[in-house]
Amino acid sequence: MPTPLSPEALRRAPKVVLHDHLDGGLRPQTVIELAESSGHQGLPTTDPVELGNWFRDNANSGSLVRYLEGFAHTCGVMQDEAALVRVASEAAQDLAADGVVYAEIRYAPELFTEKGLSLEQAVEAVQEGFRQGEAASGNRIKVGTLLCAMRQNDGWQRIADLVVKYRDQGVVGFDIAGPELGFPADRELPAFEYLREQNAHFTIHAGEADGPESIWRAVQHCGAERLGHGVRIAEDIKDDQVGHLAAYVRDRRIALEMCPTSNIQTGAVASLAEHPIKRLADLGFRVTVNTDNRLMSDCSMSGEFGVVVDQFGFGWDDLHRFTVDAADALFLPLDERKALIENVINPGYADLKA
Numbered sequence: 372m373p374t375p376l377s378p379e380a381l382r383r384a385p386k387v388v389l390h391d392h393l394d395g396g397l398r399p400q401t402v403i404e405l406a407e408s409s410g411h412q413g414l415p416t417t418d419p420v421e422l423g424n425w426f427r428d429n430a431n432s433g434s435l436v437r438y439l440e441g442f443a444h445t446c447g448v449m450q451d452e453a454a455l456v457r458v459a460s461e462a463a464q465d466l467a468a469d470g471v472v473y474a475e476i477r478y479a480p481e482l483f484t485e486k487g488l489s490l491e492q493a494v495e496a497v498q499e500g501f502r503q504g505e506a507a508s509g510n511r512i513k514v515g516t517l518l519c520a521m522r523q524n525d526g527w528q529r530i531a532d533l534v535v536k537y538r539d540q541g542v543v544g545f546d547i548a549g550p551e552l553g554f555p556a557d558r559e560l561p562a563f564e565y566l567r568e569q570n571a572h573f574t575i576h577a578g579e580a581d582g583p584e585s586i587w588r589a590v591q592h593c594g595a596e597r598l599g600h601g602v603r604i605a606e607d608i609k610d611d612q613v614g615h616l617a618a619y620v621r622d623r624r625i626a627l628e629m630c631p632t633s634n635i636q637t638g639a640v641a642s643l644a645e646h647p648i649k650r651l652a653d654l655g656f657r658v659t660v661n662t663d664n665r666l667m668s669d670c671s672m673s674g675e676f677g678v679v680v681d682q683f684g685f686g687w688d689d690l691h692r693f694t695v696d697a698a699d700a701l702f703l704p705l706d707e708r709k710a711l712i713e714n715v716i717n718p719g720y721a722d723l724k725a
């Protein structure tokens with residue numbers, strides 16, 4: 372008899388998250404304590420439950436630009452090394468407690484330099500925090516880092532340089548985040564050309580607040596190996612007629628880092644029922660389930676699994692497939708991906724299905 376898909380079993384299932392923002396996953400209590408110690412002004416409340424609700428309600432705007440406003444408070448308290456170590460360590464521990472066995476966590480170092488930290492100091496502090504968090508959770512989780520440039524700011528090359536500089540110290544790739552509409556991915560094309568010349572990896576947020584053309588720029592101009600969200604690729608599919616761009620994304624196995632709760636909050640999809648994850652999975656796309664921002668979306672990996680299970684009737688076979696596909700899309704060497712799948716993921720799901 373397979374184990375019922377209870378919240379507890381979903382927590383126990385080994386999970387891989389490709390898309391989780393460090394500055395979108397703080398514990399409310401940590402935001403409050405860091406605001407107090409750093410003198411960050413303007414938190415709407417100092418009650419942790421109310422603060423968690425405030426972040427979620429603020430993010431429920433139907434607009435990516437409004438959604439992003441809440442990050443002023445999280446980034447506001449992440450301006451010194453001790454705060455970055457703490458937040459990174461807690462992120463690793465919280466994901467491990469939820470059954471995540473491998474996480475790629477992303478953030479934009481340029482957002483942590485308001486009080487004088489250098490980009491390098493910010494990156495090194497976060498790496499130290501991830502190592503501490505892995506150790507504190509008994510090494511049940513491994514964390515790889517993605518560094519984001521912010522699309523609305525210039526200077527993506529500086530961040531690409533950091534990705535290459537720290538590639539042997541746990542930084543596994545690059546991304547661009549922030550407002551998609553009006554800031555196309557090929558705005559600073561040389562940064563991506565440089566990363567490709569360096570054989571470095573990158574994903575790109577695309578197909579969230581803008582349509583297929585934005586995805587096309589990310590894939591065909593920049594060379595994105597994965598897509599952050601990518602939900603609006605569904606607009607290139609009419610009555611199961613798969614358009615040329617959608618067919619390319621599917622046939623190249625470009626992973627779609629989908630984030631169901633966040634996708635509704637930002638208006639990328641109108642409702643959960645209209646989320647294309649099942650339609651795309653049925654058509655053979657490499658879909659994955661992710662958190663995006665655990666604080667703003669008040670969510671977890673096991674919770675997001677629960678959301679799509681309840682909505683679409685997915686079973687263990689589907690969750691196993693999503694997890695293997697996510698593991699295979701990690702910016703990790705082939706032997707490590709293979710070991711993760713064979714030694715951790717497959718036995719975990721075999722137990723749950725037995």
Ligand SMILES: O=c1[nH]cnc2c1ncn2[C@H]1C[C@H](O)[C@@H](CO)O1
Binds near residue numbers: 393442663
């Ligand atoms: O879903 C998102 N789309 C675009 N940008 C996002 C999303 N979630 C978070 N961000 C931004 C806000 C953060 O400050 C930044 C780096 O983590 O990335």
Ligand SMILES: [Zn+2]
Binds near residue numbers: 390392548576599663
């Ligand atoms: Zn994101």
